[in-house]
Amino acid sequence: MVPPADKPDEKALAGLWQDMKATDPAIAYAAVCTGATARDAAVAQLKAYFRPAGAVDVAVVAKLIGQLDADQFTHREEASRALAALGPEAEAVVGEALKKSSLAEVKTRLEDVLRAYAAEHRRHGFALELLEMIGTPAAKNLLADLAGGASGTMLTREARATLTRLDKRP
The missing domain is CATH 1.25.40 (Serine Threonine Protein Phosphatase 5, Tetratricopeptide repeat)
Structure with a gap:
């Protein structure tokens, strides 16, 4: 787990979801780092956008x-x-x-x-990495929601794998 920041950067947090989709890896990684220090504030921001995969018709x-x-x-x-x-x-x-x-x-x-x-897969990957880094109960709850998505989708599989890794931590 990453130590929390004293006060999260609200402006950076507001752009967290969008920045994780950036084609420039430096921007996406900076978003992950910002989120990691903001911890549950970042989880709340992700929760506003990050939804479990739905079944496709x-x-x-x-x-x-x-x-x-x-x-x-x-x-x-x-x-x-x-x-x-x-x-x-x-x-x-x-x-x-x-x-x-x-x-x-x-x-x-x-x-x-x-x-x-x-591009969405990249963003999902960064967001899952961030949730794993944060590792708080709020992060685990969001991962559990994502892991309950439509079976067979990459997001559902990766959320389950992330949750499994977190559960193995001491």
């Missing part, structure tokens, strides 16, 4: 993937945004569609969606 994902080949550009754009908004829970279905697609624009759009999911 495969039919909805398939319908959106089908719309990536729509005649109208606006429909293709809306489908891309909607797929990205579903989050990493839809990654397996989107990945399978990418393997099967033969259309260049559909492949490009699916690759873009998968890149968006990768």
Whole structure:
């Protein structure tokens, strides 16, 4: 566990969730360090954004993937945004569609969606690392919530693994 800071930096804490998604690793790591010293204040901040993985409706994902080949550009754009908004829970279905697609624009759009999911995975990884570093009961409670998410998702698996590691600590 990391020793607590005397007074958490409220401005830095407010940007914690966003900074963990930064493509610059120095920014993301600085966010983790800020959160580690803020301890339960950081857990409260994460709890406002970090949710357990939900089950994905495969039919909805398939319908959106089908719309990536729509005649109208606006429909293709809306489908891309909607797929990205579903989050990493839809990654397996989107990945399978990418393997099967033969259309260049559909492949490009699916690759873009998968890149968006990768950014979320990075953020989740930093947030889980932070919760493990903090290790307080509040951090463990949030990890338990995350571990109860939809089975088969990376977030649920990693939250369970993090909780297991914490439980083995003296």
